[in-house]
Amino acid sequence: MNLVDVLRAGADAGGWLDRPAYEVDGAALTHADVYDGAGRVAGALVASGVRTGDRVALVLDDGPDFVLAFLGAAHAGAVAVPINPRLHPDELRQVLHAARPALVVGKPDFTAAGFRVTTFADLDGASPIPAAPRAADDQVYATFTSGTTGVPRLVPQLHGDPIVHHRSFAAAALELGPDDVVHSVSKMYFAYGLSNSLFFPLMSGSRVVLNPEAPVVDDVLAIVDKYEVTALFAVPTFYSRLIAHPGSDRLARLRVAATGGEVLAPALEERLVDVLGDRLLNGIGTTEVGQAFTHNTRTARRFNTAGRALPPFEVRVVDDEGAPVEPDVTGRLQVRGPTITLGVAEDGTVRRADGWYATGDLASIDADGYVRVTGRLDDVENVGGIKVHPLEVEHLLSSHPLVREAAVCAVSNRDDSVQLRAYVVRADGPLEDDHLADExxxxxxxxxxxxxxPRKVVFVPSLPRTGSGKLRRHVVRTWKP
Incomplete structure (x- = not known):
């Protein structure tokens, strides 16, 4: 089975081949256009020497070029590797060397020393070829982790994995269908955005509105309004900016507002629910799993939780010795399921998780199975020999109406004593405010x-975040007093 063949067969059976699939900057592609274009790109890739199993790096913004190049690589039996085109040149070199692609597809004038580079325009004029035969356990794409610790890792997924994710999350939890119009703030070079904008809509018959530019609140609200978006995907911090905008009333037309990627603070969730109501659905996932593995749904949701496990995935919480804990006890979150990938072995084969996989999250699970995430294990700060989970402090500070977001970390003083410091982004007003710091x-x-x-509050214009919106805490820890 080649995933692209499965997608096209599903569109044919569902009756949406001739319906719009993608819109961007006034251009539109039908579902049939997508698969026809993928066949042409596949023909060009094979003609250029790309072989089955080769990696094809895509250094492209969200748009038709990305969609057709990604599916064209899969159609040809290659492994598509989306890469953020806005990476710093040093980071871009790092991830390209980690990916070791046979070919890099970039925008016009893009260069990458040591790699063979082409543009999408050079791939779109070939004759189409049949999809390369692949098995469900063959690699189809690989994405990099978000790099919150500073070192992104390449994580592959297999031809059968997106089908599992769609059944588990998009169909069961979000109920995506042919009448939905989808927009994802998270881009397709991240695992979250890739499923939101590519796999899920193609399997559901939905229409996707793409934005090749970096996400801006005004642009997202304009897209929601103009295209009558029904399903929106964004990280919590972006939703906080959306609801603070005078035009946030346009979000009322959404059917579902899905969020993930970072812990949703209770105070922020309250503010979001005031605007979005029960359309706000929160969950968690990892690049290693490939998508969300717990999520609130329209029929099963609980405040201040990331929902319940999405079958076939299972979750549990264990103590430091690996023993399962009682309900409502905080410990280490683990997940078990069929798509969890740890990386690639030296011989190029995929390393799948054997049994339970530790996500690195601190969490508890209540008696009804709802998961409450309280932070990351690597977020823990040590203050005078006592462990502090900064998320608790950050959520409290962010509950103040004049605070947009906060990051807390330990800093060493000249006498080697360690104290907590809060870096705060104001919702509005002057950058320096002694009165607010005291409050x-x-x-x-x-x-x-x-x-x-925190012994000191420092106001900053913004916090360092990855392209997917996650806090780069390791950067904050380098900030000097």
């Missing part, structure tokens, strides 16, 4: 044990 310190003292209270 935030008082708020922390009122609700937290003394060692968790």
């Amino acid at each position: 935030l310190t008082t708020l922390a003292r009122r609700h937290l044990t003394a060692y968790k209270v």
Whole structure:
């Protein structure tokens, strides 16, 4: 089975081959156009020397070129590797060397020393070829982890995996269908955005509105309004900017507002629910799993949780020794399921998780199976020999109406003592505000044990985030007092 053949057969059976699949900048592709174009690109790739199993790196923005190049690589039996075209040149070199592609598809004038480079225009005029025969356990694409720790890893997925993710998440939890219009703030060079904008809509018969530019609140709201978007995907911090905008009333037409990628703070969730109501659905996933493995749904949702496990995935929480804990006890979150990939072995084969996989999250699971994530294991700060989970402090500070977001980390003083420092992005007003700093310190003292209270509040214009919106805490930890 080649995934592209499966997608086309599903579109044919569903009766949506002639319906719009993608719109961007006034241009449109039907579902049939997508598969016809993928066949042409596949013909050009094979003619250029790309062989079955070779990696094809896509350094492209969201758009028809990306869609056809990705599916063309899969059609040809190659492994598509989406890469963020906005990476710093040093980071781009790093991920290209990690990917070791046989061919790089980039925008016009793109170069990459040491690699064979082409453009999409050079791939779109060939004669189509039949899809290369592949098995469900053959590689079809590979994405890089978001790099929150500073070192992205390449994680492959197999031809059968997107089918599992669609049945588990898009169909069962989100109920995507042919009447939906989808827009994902997360781009297709991330695992989350790739499923949201490519696999799920093609398997559901939905229409996708793509934006090749970096996401801006005004642009997203304009897209929601102009195209009557029904399903929106974004990380919590982007939703916080959307609802703070005077035009946020346009979100009322959404059927579902899905969010993930980082922990949704309770105070932010309250503000989002005030605007979005029960359309807001939160969940968690990882690049290693390939998509969400827990999620709230329209029929089963609970405030301040990431929902319940999505079958066939299972979750549990264990203690430091690996023993399962009782309900509502915080420990290490683990997931088990058929698509969990750890990386690639030296011989090029995929390393699948054997049994339970540790996500790196701290979480608890209540008696009804709802998962509450409280932070990351590598986020823990050490203050005077006491472990502090900064997310608890950050969520409290972010509950203040004048705070948009906050990051808390430990800093060493000249006498080698360690204290917590809060870096705060204001919702509005001047960058420096001693009165607000005092209010935030008082708020922390009122609700937290003394060692968790930041000794200093520093206002910053923004926090460093990955392209998918996750906080780059390792960068914040390098900031000097």
